[in-house]
Amino acid sequence: MTGFYKHIALLACLLGTAPLQAALVRVPADKPTIQEAINSASNGDTVVVSPGTYYENILFRGKNIVVTSRFYETGDLGFIQSTVLNGSQPIHSDTSSCVLIINGEDSTAVLQGFTITGGQGTKWADEHGAGTYREGGGILIEQSAPTIRYNFIVNNQAVNTSGVASAGGGGIRAGDGNPKILNNVVASNKGRYGAGIVLNFTGVTLRNNILTKNSGGQDYGGGALWMNNSGSMGKTIENNTIAGNSVLGVYVWAGSSVMRNSILWANTSPQIAAHSGGLSVTYSDVQGGWGGTGNINLDPLFADSTEILRTGSPCIDAGDTNAVYNDIADPLSPGNAHSPSRGGLKNDIGAYGGPGAGMLPFFGVPTGIISSGINLPMNYRLEQNYPNPFNPSTNIRYSLAKRSTVVLELYNAIGQKVRTLIDGEQSTGTYGVVWNGKNDAGGHVASGVYFYRLRTDSFTAVRKLLLLR
Secondary structure: OOHHHHHHHHHHHHHHOOOOOOOEEEEOOOOOOHHHHHHHOOOOOEEEEOOEEEEOOEEOOOOOOEEEEOHHHHOOOHHHHHEEEEOOOOOOOOEEOOEEEOOOOOOOOEEEOOEEEOOOEEEEEOOOOOOEEEEOOOEEEEOOOOEEEOOEEEOOEEOOOOOOOEEEOOOEEEEOOOOEEEOOEEEOOEEOEOOOEEEEOOOEEEEOOEEEOOEEOOOOOOOOEEEEOOOOOOEEEEOOEEEOOEOOOEEEEEOEEEEEOOEEEOOOOOOEEEOOOEEEEEOOEEOOOOOOOOOEOOOOOEOOOOOOEOOOOOOOOOOOOOHHHOOOEOOOOOOEEOOOOOOEOOOOOOOOOOOOOOOOOOOOOOOOOOOOOOOOOOOOEEOOOEOOOEOOEEEEEEEEOOOEEEEEEEEEOOOOEEEEEEEEEEOOEEEEEEEEOOOOOOOOOOOEEEEEEEEOOOOEEEEEEEEOO
């Protein structure tokens, strides 16, 4: 199953578990705000948010619903960047998290496909008697098990210590539950502990995320990822990249956790530390070294600012040897991994490896959102064609980080090449190709499923399109 097929299957599963009477509530077509749409929804419903900036601080209200941008339709990452939940204008200053999921929601409560920014955290009495804290700048989860996936969680903070013992979980704070946190970018958040993510007395599945450029860490040992005890469910921490944070990588306050197939690099030294308890690490790339089976201490060789691996990276095919951790197979290249994984089928260490890998939300600077500035160069990108499905023509856009030899080809469902759309050298920039399946220069093309593949000197990506007649 390709990465795209697997991604769509997961979305279908999430949306398909709803009862037959489940409704789509569209924002702003049906309701003007996301919160009003949530208020009107029932378990199993889906709230679909159109592109735009929404100045809201939303509460799931115990409802097991999907709240998504239009990303769910085709997996187009562009909808993540263009659908912004900005929590910088809260009604109550002590409830300033962008999203609160705190009423026992389960894994069918899904938040996906948003840029989440501007949150300041919520004043919160610790259930274990440790005092009152301000936590969860972007997302606050308590006694719940939601699915948080394919979001860009950026420029939130939990740093205000007025009236509280401390503040943490700049991007996400989860406690006393068992959330699934999958395929997110958690970047440029601030927290006095857990600048990126706090996991407090909670189980978790933390997989295929990037934590980068988070900062702070003045209290309780800091850490881009901060953990305290595991809760009753335990922690699954696999294929994450924790790199370039102005705070140490992982801090364990208490308890023991296990991490595998992950990169910890270029964070404030040391990469891993503990107050008590510890972290068992295997098949990971840890700067400075860390004892454990399969661990390495080598520059991961990121290809660009998205922290995708460069060809020749020591992290390619270096993860856990058990086949359950294998990368997704490329249907157009048997025996090789599907982009964004690289090399063969053995697990790639880091966020772009393993069976859950996919292209992550774009790291760039969304207009009008980031004031502190993430000065990133242009990245290689292959966007989802639009419209999709289409008849007869569609647009394919891609970006080049440097002058490159570019080949853009079209394949049918059984891997036969149908057309070469681009074959030549192009300069740094963003390009668009319009393909008309009816008036194609090579003749009429039948309706059906096709794949388009972009290849450069150092980047390969594949996406699916659907031509209808």
